[in-house]
Amino acid sequence: MMINQLLRVMIMNNLCLDMEVGILKINLPSLYYFLAALKDNWKLAEPILKKDPSFARQKISDRGETVLHIAAAARSTRFLRELVKLMEVGDLELPNNDGSTAFCFAAASGLVEIAKAMTERNKNLPNIRGEDGVLPITMAALVGNKDMVSYLFEVTSLDVLQQKERFELLETTIQNEMYEVALNVFKKDRKLASSVLEGNVSVLYALSQKSLAISNQGGDLKRFIVGACSPILPEKYVLKKQAGLLLEELWTECQRSAEDKLLELVEKERLLHSAATAGNVEFLAVVIRNHPDLIWKxxxxxxxxxxxxxxxxxxxxxxxxxxxxxxxxxxxxxxxxxxxxxxxxxxxxxxxxxxxxxxxxxxxxxxxxxxxxxxxxxxxxxxxxxxxxxxxxxxxxxxxxxxxxxxxxxxxxxxxxxHKLLLKEGERWMKDTANSCMIVATLIATMVFAAGFTVPGGNNSDNGIPVLLKLNGFTVFVISDAMALFSSIVSIIMFLSILTSRYAED
Structure with missing residues (x-):
């Protein structure tokens, strides 16, 4: 059900007008408000809404959305800003038939400016659950709106999140590479490490598949691993550093709580092998740092x-x-x-x-x-x-x-x-490439050979000497033509040797 709601928001952002009217089954009076909210046309709705603000509380679609729901989903920033000024604080909490407020739509839309405008009017909106009891921050995390999740983390009270929901938020933010938020969630509630120790290693598994950057402190093995890693592009370094810091914080807390149980989970869930499959040497560095015997597992x-x-x-x-x-x-x-x-x-x-x-x-x-x-x-x-x-x-x-x-x-x-099939494919690929290249080389050789006998300016009819012989440009032409002819002949011979050579593994 919650996924349906997220899809509905995305549909509202992209559907053309006639499709929207047909799908939402909007009656004619409500269509007036719907069009104004959808097209961010505040001037169209302003006279009526200022005269009677109660219209803002009316449901204008078959799913029970108000004009505020439509404006939030359509990312109509100016319309929404003016609308919330006219609405009562409590009206911003009105749900649709599925139990979702307009703020849930705003969270899923990903436009932080809209969410801020609504939160400034009613600071409780981020803490109100929507469809299926899901909070706006969780909706935004599922969609992958990084900026929205970062903002909602600042204005949402984590007290309204149950332990299971916090862990799911941690897992979702890691999956979508929102490591800064994930790190803040974990720092706010380090007891989340207990969920890992209870057997839910999904966050560790996710980190074993991600690109990380770890601190350059530790034993010889870890220093080697850091040195062996390829240079990280500056724009990606911060993200990888946050992921590495999150892993180190999480691993340290799990070790402190129950080291033996953690090592059992690592072996049972094959986390090291998962990291090795993904080529994640940084993950291996953190795990093996104090337990080098794990390489025997x-x-x-x-x-x-x-x-x-x-x-x-x-x-x-x-x-x-x-x-x-x-x-x-x-x-x-x-x-x-x-x-x-x-x-x-x-x-x-x-x-x-x-x-x-x-x-x-x-x-x-x-x-x-x-x-x-x-x-x-x-x-x-x-x-x-x-x-x-x-x-x-x-x-x-x-x-x-x-x-x-x-x-x-x-x-x-x-x-x-x-590799026998790959060998045959390689032979065919080499022959096809050599054939194509040899045709081109032959055409070039033919052209430059002909150009050598039909020199620019022609020859003197009395002695056969080129007319432009004494010009510097003519010397350049002769040298270039000779080099092109020589290169083309060498290329033809080389490609011919490829076509006639024996194809073997070595």
Whole structure:
């Protein structure tokens, strides 16, 4: 029901006039006010409303909205400002048939100026629940109106929010990356950490998937992680810093309350593996900082965070393995439930989700790692896969290179099988590209070759010497033509070698 209301506000902001009249089933007298509110035309409604302000309390739609509801939903700022001056304070609290006040519509619309105008007139509006008992700040958070949520947090009394609602607000603001509000909500009620310890780890899971920036204080591992992170763009730094600060505050409070229970939840919910899958080294830094033994924890497939990082091509997480000393040699020896070592996982292409039969063949549908999809072109993707496999191969002892998994395949054999289609696609992509480029190079060579014999200005009919030979511009033309011809011929030879070359993994 609450989602329907939010959709209704958005519809009112975008529908053309005839559609609005048809959908809302407005009667003719009420249509007068509706049009004035919708088009922000205060002059149209001012004479009647000033003469009889009681008209502002009348319901003008089939859903029981007043003219104030319509003005708030339509973002009619001037109309609304003048209207609230004429209305009684209590009239601003009038609900529609679903129980929502006009202020709920204003919160969902996202225009802070309208919300301020109404709050100045009636300071209790932010604390009045709407449809399904939802507060305006929660509506704004669900829609993702950051500025509105920030304003409503200042004027809403958190006392009207139950513990469960506060936690839901914290979760929603994190999901929509409103970290400043989320941090303020948590600072106002640190008991929200107890909800996490009770098993509701959704906020930690959400943070494990977000980009963070953490403080540069801590142990060697954390300092390395901070240094390993790619430079953050200035405009994004504040947002990431707020997210990192929120995580550190939340984690510290949970540790202080019940450290053992928190560590159990981290292991049970696989939060570290979730962060490793997303490449979130900052989250790993905060969690592992005081508990380095967590790097030994395995998931249901018996894989550590480094195995997961290799499978998902997360370079930053994988690079941490070089910083853990001799432990690295022991972690690398861990084998998953399918008998795959870490090099087998480097040979896998994507995460299988289901198998489907196509004719007589059975194909496996997979989810590709984000880093794989960032590279365009099958040949370049194949090149990246080969480089990744060789990078992992460097840290793996020779005994694991020939290790056989439960399917009887070595890492190299698994790599070849997983990438055979990509190899064919890469070959076709290279040939198509080389063909196209060779055609262009041939056309250029033909043109510059012809230009060499049909020089500008022509030749002297007596001795055959070019007429413009002594001009500096002619010398530039000859040199340019020769360079273009030479470059085109070299390009043709290079593309021809690509077309005739042998295509293999290496």
């Amino acid at each position: 395995v998931d249901d497939e018996n894989r550590t965070i480094f195995h997961v990082a290799v499978l998902n091509r997360e370079e930053k997480v994988f690079s941490l393995i070089r910083q853990i000393g001799a432990i690295k040699d022991l972690i690398i020896l861990i084998v998953d439930n399918d008998g795959n070592n870490i090099l087998h996982l480097a040979g896998k292409l994507g995460q299988p989700i289901r198998k489907q039969k196509i004719g007589q063949m059975e194909e496996e549908e997979k989810i590709m790692p984000p880093s794989f999809l960032r590279v365009s072109g099958a040949a370049l993707q194949m090149q990246r896969e080969i480089l990744w496999f060789k990078e992992v191969e460097k840290i793996v002892p020779p005994s694991l290179h020939k290790m056989i998994n439960k399917d009887g395949k070595t890492p190299r054999q698994l790599f070849t099988e997983e």
